[in-house]
Amino acid sequence: MPTETTLEYDAVVVGGGPAGATVATLVSLQGHRVLLLEKERFPRYQIGESLLPSTVHGVCRLLGVTEELERAGFTIKRGGTFRWGSNPEPWTFAFAISPKFAGEGATAYQVERMKFDQILLDNARAKGVEVREECSVLDVVEEDGRVAGVRFTDQDGVRHTVRSRHVVDASGHKSRIHGKVGGKRHYSEYFRNIALFGYFLGGKRMPPPNQGNILAAAFDSGWFWYIPLTDELTSVGAVLRHEELERAQGDREQALLSLIDDCPLIAEYLAGARLVDSGPYGEIRVRKDYSYSKESFWRPGMVLVGDAACFIDPVFSSGVHLATYSALMAARSINTALRDPAAEQAAFEEYEARYRHEYALFHDFLVAFYDMHQDEESYFWKAKRVTHHTATEIEAFVELVGGGASNETALIDAGSYIERRDFRELTEIVESPVLALGEDRNLLQASLARSVVKAGARIQVQAALGENVDEVLPMREGGLVPSLDGMHWTAPAS
Numbered sequence: 001m002p003t004e005t006t007l008e009y010d011a012v013v014v015g016g017g018p019a020g021a022t023v024a025t026l027v028s029l030q031g032h033r034v035l036l037l038e039k040e041r042f043p044r045y046q047i048g049e050s051l052l053p054s055t056v057h058g059v060c061r062l063l064g065v066t067e068e069l070e071r072a073g074f075t076i077k078r079g080g081t082f083r084w085g086s087n088p089e090p091w092t093f094a095f096a097i098s099p100k101f102a103g104e105g106a107t108a109y110q111v112e113r114m115k116f117d118q119i120l121l122d123n124a125r126a127k128g129v130e131v132r133e134e135c136s137v138l139d140v141v142e143e144d145g146r147v148a149g150v151r152f153t154d155q156d157g158v159r160h161t162v163r164s165r166h167v168v169d170a171s172g173h174k175s176r177i178h179g180k181v182g183g184k185r186h187y188s189e190y191f192r193n194i195a196l197f198g199y200f201l202g203g204k205r206m207p208p209p210n211q212g213n214i215l216a217a218a219f220d221s222g223w224f225w226y227i228p229l230t231d232e233l234t235s236v237g238a239v240l241r242h243e244e245l246e247r248a249q250g251d252r253e254q255a256l257l258s259l260i261d262d263c264p265l266i267a268e269y270l271a272g273a274r275l276v277d278s279g280p281y282g283e284i285r286v287r288k289d290y291s292y293s294k295e296s297f298w299r300p301g302m303v304l305v306g307d308a309a310c311f312i313d314p315v316f317s318s319g320v321h322l323a324t325y326s327a328l329m330a331a332r333s334i335n336t337a338l339r340d341p342a343a344e345q346a347a348f349e350e351y352e353a354r355y356r357h358e359y360a361l362f363h364d365f366l367v368a369f370y371d372m373h374q375d376e377e378s379y380f381w382k383a384k385r386v387t388h389h390t391a392t393e394i395e396a397f398v399e400l401v402g403g404g405a406s407n408e409t410a411l412i413d414a415g416s417y418i419e420r421r422d423f424r425e426l427t428e429i430v431e432s433p434v435l436a437l438g439e440d441r442n443l444l445q446a447s448l449a450r451s452v453v454k455a456g457a458r459i460q461v462q463a464a465l466g467e468n469v470d471e472v473l474p475m476r477e478g479g480l481v482p483s484l485d486g487m488h489w490t491a492p493a494s
């Protein structure tokens, strides 16, 4: 007979993908007790390998994994190359075109998700999150109109009940508990594509400096992604229009090879390459019904982040960006509500408004991008219109597809939040009564005080010069803005 145990936490996160690992880490870093339950044992396979600068230099920096990512040796992505629309020739954009991604922020990575997700999950553990793998969440606990915990089984089949002030559903498109937040999952009438994908060894690379770019090539039945994961390994996927569904049916290998034959650019890049046929990359996979959005993203005690809430389409690699950005914003809401329960409603309304806004930017742009009768200039113009950007069309386009259109400091200037966080921590240490003990008190206090003064002066100078200053206006009337360290929501200065 399975036994039942009851445990208590500030937040329980369901799912250890990028969304779950991010929200768990950013809540734990505020000193809260966080449990993360993941159904699989990592590393586990996942699709979604092409990242954006906003994830790599924004959220990942806040999480403190920059060096680990560098050490992992992922392929550096400088932008994208598209054979798309009315232009018969491939065209390329570089993230560096946007001043928001200038300098080291002008790149992202192509990642093997088994490795990337493992880095984020290990980091969550290192930052104080209690991570339990092979634990499958079955249901939520409800009490007095609020979600108050979850029920799960562990690797031995033992059932547990966990009580928690907040439950985060980060369990992705396969979530079995998203229905506990009111409203339906609405599947897009427009994006009804189907994806068929596999892995090749020995595919061609674009000439430098674009050898790490994602290549997207449209053809009669849809389009292909071609993502260089390592020097040898390439992720190749066909995204087919709904009417072409039957081309993905039957023998998957035959189907993929026949689609490649229909797309001359991809056929050329894969001439001489070999389909991987063993290990986690040896399977040809299919995904459909992946474009949806939930009617509500939260209810008291429970919030949906990442794919559990919504996903659009793979074409501009927005999935992990939306997952990690929504996770950051959900962490702010949870941190705010844990500090002041009366602020809960406003904090989660802010979360939902901002996540929907970011989703809508990509959605509305992508609807126009799928019109193959236009050329790239017209796509850039559309990006400017969707984002109400005042810069050039191409800059507006690159900001949007780099994940920087929201003007959120965390995504384009994470360093300023980190500096303020360090400043606050140093101040707390200097003022700590623990320092009153011990013989080296004066020496230590003096050295810390010098660091605090130095960091504080820098922050004040930046503020005076107007650099690195937060978005001071709320996104909507009556809305909140990020706190100075980026980890809570707060009322805007009047």
Ligand SMILES: Cc1cc2nc3c(=O)[nH]c(=O)nc-3n(C[C@H](O)[C@H](O)[C@H](O)COP(=O)(O)OP(=O)(O)OC[C@H]3O[C@@H](n4cnc5c(N)ncnc54)[C@H](O)[C@@H]3O)c2cc1C
Pocket (backbone or CB within 6 Å): 014, 015, 016, 017, 018, 019, 020, 037, 038, 039, 040, 044, 046, 047, 048, 049, 050, 051, 135, 136, 137, 138, 170, 171, 172, 173, 174, 175, 176, 195, 237, 287, 290, 305, 306, 307, 308, 311, 313, 314, 316, 317, 318, 319, 320, 321, 323
């Ligand atoms: C065809 C296709 C191509 C894509 N390409 C890209 C791309 O190039 N770039 C990009 O950024 N995005 C891409 N995406 C999107 C990307 O895959 C997702 O947006 C991203 O993985 C979402 O992260 P997540 O953390 O929300 O969910 P996931 O990564 O799905 O993580 C959810 C986790 O929850 C766990 N889980 C599920 N149920 C339970 C349970 N009951 N209990 C406990 N744990 C549970 C799962 O095991 C999993 O580890 C693509 C998507 C598709 C469909």
